[in-house]
Amino acid sequence: MRRFFVAGNWKMNETVAEAETLVKALLPELEKYESVDKAVCPSYLAVPAVAGLCKGSSLKVGAQNLFWEESGAFTAEVAPKMVAELCDYVIVGHSERRKYFGETDETVNRRLKAALGAGLLVIVCVGETLEENEAGQTEAVVTRQLRQGLADITPEQADSITIAYEPVWAIGTGRAATPEDANHVHKDVIRPLLVEMFGKERAESMRIQYGGSIKPNNAAELFAMSDIDGGLVGGASLKADSFVEIIKAAAMVTIIIEESEA
């Protein structure tokens, strides 16, 4: 059975107090959609408060990054076991980390290994820039990001990984990829690569989220595509009603798929 995974990446938004208000608004609504896996990823500072509120609920908590070293003189960094103390998930390789903070495929790989070593579930982000897209390099870029980012990962470890395809030109622009274009990358580029790396059965059960201007009005058509297994939502996850609508869209598509298979 297909089970969608929708996560909210709050990025550098929401103070602790704002995060608490948002989660309190989300929790009673989101409990209605148990057929969908869901998570929110607040800033590190808001993680303890959000994790406390989410305890025992179906809303999981993720961090937006982590460092690969276990401890030591790395001012301002957060170690894998610190994240794992409070979070189920962590995001690595977000394009904003790549663009503004020097993240490379190699450091994505180091973070991924450290996160898996600490028992975290990991969302690995990939996606091409506008220039790369216009130059016809989408496949080459995503392939490189995955091959290098997921280097040395075993099939067993792959069970703890979600891939998020986030075309950079679609993030925060209000210009989402069309469902067909996004699905093409998921189905014809990412999934075959996962099959090659981890075998068919595992690759088929791995979830590939789409991210980039997902809104309540385009979520269902994206989730209805064969290889879009959920979403990584930025702006629309900062408002309780729009995030709930997106989760609801995933729940509705789940029902439609189940009925069509019955």
Ligand code: 13P
């Ligand atoms: P938006 O939904 O705001 O476009 O952000 C997507 C994103 O980057 C999620 O990680």
